[in-house]
Amino acid sequence: MTTVNFLVNGQPVEVDSPPLRRLTDVLRDDLGLTATKVGCEAGDCGACSILLDNEVVNGCTVPVGRLRGHEVVTLEGLDASGRIERLQRSFLHHGAAQCGICTPGMLVAAAGLLDTNPAPDEQAVKDGLGGVLCRCTGYRKIIDAVIAAPNFEEEPIRAPEGKAVGQRVPRVDGVPKVRGTDIFGADWSPPGALVARVIRSPYPRASFEFGDLQAFVESHEGLVAVFTATDIPGRNWFGVIVPLADQPVFAEGEARYRGEAVALVVGEPAPMDAIDLATFPIDWTELPALMSTEEALADGAPLLHPTRQQNVLIRGRVERGDLDAAFASADKVIEGEFATGFIEHAYIEPEAGFARRIGDRIEVHVTTQTPHMDLIEVAEILALDPAQVRIVPTAVGGGFGGKLDISLQPFLALAAWNLDRPVRMTYTRPESMMSTTKRHPAQMKVRVGATAEGRLLAMDFEAIFNTGAYASWGPTVANRVPIHAGGPYVYEAYRARTAAVHTNCPPSGAFRGFGVPQAAIAQECLFDEVADAVGIDRLEFRLRNALTAHQPTVTGQVFEAGVGYVDCLEALAPIWQRARAEAASFNERGNGRRRGVGVAGLWYGCGNTALPNPSTIKVGLDREGRFVLFQGAVDIGQGANTVISQIFADAVGVPLESMIRVGADTDTTPDAGKTSASRQTYISGNAAFAAGQSLRKQLLALVGASEESSFEVDGSQLLVHDRGEVKRLDLGALPVIEGDLVAVAMATYDPPTTQLDEMGQGEPYAVYGFGAQLTELEVDLELGTVRLLKFTAAHDVGRAVNPGLLEGQIEGGIAQGIGMALMEEYIPGRTDNLHDYLIPTIGDVPEVVSILVESNDPRGPYGAKGIGEHSLIPTAPSILNALRDAIGVGIRKLPATPDRVLAAIRSAQRFDDVAGNQL
């Protein structure tokens, strides 16, 4: 231990600590300054940026022992001093914070930049903030916010009463994000909490035997307990698709993937910091592993799960029309094979939380997208009644589907329940990357037939998904993809078949789009080849075949309205013409670079596939005249808190400012369902609308007022203005229904869907969102590097409830699409960190222009539908199409890294040499 005296935010502090401890840990754990976030502990993400003697550094690479006499400033200090007030207001105004986990790092880096450069331009902002990663925003709004900060004067946008929907109001939960006061999974735990860490398999497949665990605990002072499979009181498995749930909390006898949990070590914090888990008593025997779907499908391959023949978890299928006849009548048939790899969610907040036992109940506070599903899983694992379990989602520092499966929830609950002491955990970055779900790698074969006039006739799509060791959301991917693989187009005949295949890889699960982004790559890239083969402009080809209202989808569903795909394509048409002309003129000049333009479309069904998917929202009015929204739809940065508030406010007919929000918390908010499948705006929005309307009716009935009335709160009086007359409701005089509420309403919305028949026919979704994106880029022909110039994204969002948040979703989706197209591939055992696994930085996302198309969906609240996943789906294919446009040859194995692009350029050059042309 060393005693170190230094200055933090202007105040002298004295810290007793092991001198090598990271400054971030001292700030957070010893000094309670949790605005500084920890994303990687390796200087890769910048979330822990602080000012050390007025210079921006990563707190995670500063040993506290060296700080004697130095000065540290954190976001708390910048906030308290008022020195970044304009910057903070500019961040809120521009929507520069989504989940908020990178926001403190961004603000500190920006403060450091503005100290030396009071009027930075875009390049200066990128250079200044290039060391901080963000996975949500796509960076564009951060750049705008920093550039605008020095002179930022604008007042926050306020929505007129009853007209919040459609307004670019700042997010209602934004202030804590820009002040660093939002509480994420690792930011708070009860005093005296123990720390737990997981022992994981170092091999993709291995049997193991424990040594003397009791002796291990006893020989380490400060260790409290070790838990293994034998300590699980309930069922030792979990899984989101209950009939197929197969993943053990702790592996028994054999681990099926590298990173699988086998034991939990729990102890006091400082000894847990000092313990070397490599000394844990366990003998591993590495076994031959199946690392690819080819190996797993081979005859005689060992089965990961004995009942799943050929290692096939599930197959999916949609079939419509006479495929053979349609292909036979086609003038052109084009086919192609496409491959994608594992993609990591790379949210900047690793899994974290704490659990505590309160009497005969267990509380788990955790970063999660799905509190009610967590509750059931924890109850089953601990053999408790669900009423004994409470899940309280913390602020979620990015999810993207990766926090839809339980991770550390059962570990926390098991340890806290048994030890009757609070227990906390935070995954390290490598642990998060090796053990949690990934986007499914896909191998896809597609065949498309069209007439000489460019009318689509048939598609045959086949995909094998590497679903990893356990089911997770593999069934959802296998079922959703066949419906979507054709894209938003009309076919005479269609067949799509999928299989999710087990391997000894990490479980593939949910990741923004559930397999549809992979399928869209195959379909949209092949479409460009079809259009070229029939000699029709690529955008025009899409327009001619676009799905419209009154036409059947590939599952035979017919929508009467809310199909805005043609509008999206038409919105892009003038940009397409302009960009193509500019690229052609650039390319005439030569000089070792070529420009290309690409377009790709998408459709995506909001909500569960052909399954019930209800959301329940409760609302009320309290004695002080506050309208209360019990908001159980977890906001993971996408904006559900704001959007659902806007819808509720308008449904009641009161200003946003008269509302307060409660939740999410399984004890207080009803089940709004999981934050997935782009469902919260549409489904929870509808529930909030219905609950709001119901509350409004109740209040009007209490004073006998008409439908046209408006509300005004005056202290504890509710004034109801009804056609020139004012009726008063004395809230204090009303009977209390529960808590402080004098009026309560609750509503559930479940989308009208049907089950699919054996050919995949039916109505799997009540609402689809549509869109198309256009990419302009430039390729360096010597290096194979791609410089993105501009994206234009047109999305049918039904109704733009909050244009700023929608742009944020679009820009963030595009950033993830850029990663998928150009740089991201998770390789088990090789890229378990954020310097080998690359996600886009602030320098990698160009200008994005969003065009919001409003088709006014008859089923959406105020016509609105989802955007979260839609925005990512067309990005990678539009980039790949632009790349092919530039270099004349398509890339079918992702990511299109510079070496692959250069190899493609070389192959095109060889081809052109033979043909007597020069690229």
Add this chain to the structure above:
Amino acid sequence: MLAGADVRKNGSVDYLAPSDLDSALTAVADGTRTVMAGATDFYPARVGRPLTEPVIDISGLDELRGITMTEDSCRIGALTRWSDIRKADLPRVFDGLRLAASEIGGIQVQNAGTIAGNLCNASPAADGIPPLLTLDASVELTSQVGRRVVPLQAFLTGYRQTDLRPHELVTAVIVPRGVEERFSDFQKLGSRSYLVISIVMVATVIESSAHGTIVDSRIAVGACSPVAQRLTQLESDLRGLKSSDRLEDLPRMDHVSGLAPIDDVRATAAYRLDATLALVRRSLRLFSESP
């Protein structure tokens, strides 16, 4: 923070933070401690592991920080950070080194990482090494028994291996002063804009006569072999050529055949050679176009 004897026992480490060079040399004399400077490589290598090894933290040795020019050499103190180099007012021949300094990690890493740390970590992809090779830099190594100066190429003995002896500290990087208006460039290639480990990087220094004839050149390539290498054949083939000679046509595959790149997650080996040639050509083009 929990108190108590167990914490003290488990949490204690052998950590020394000397404030002058003599004490530091005493501390390293027995050769058992890990030397820590900017710590930007120390912590990433220890994620999830206990921080219990004996360390000597030399970051307090202010005498090792800063750049000083003497008549015959430029002395870059071991603890000079990349941001110090980026911001320094240095002659043109240091342009490549300053470009490299601005492309290492992000601002956060540049404000912490040191030049000596980059050399001692001896990553094949260390961005600082190729420019220093083109500057003919040497490494000053100091111990209680004395001081020796080793050419950088000799200091780097293999993949993450150096000639640093256990009782020594790197105290400076020394660049000889010569014609300081030489052309100098650094080309870094990675798969994203910031925070990226190089696929390849090329550093170039070219000295030319008043008439544009190449008198001397040094071209060094990183991330294509266990230790960054000079392209000596190309350097000699360039000698006597003029900047108007379409120099970019000169580099051929056999000029880079001495490199030994590998296939890894960032790129294939074959690509690295192609990219090296492309980057070398780019630097030569810049030289031809330069005043």
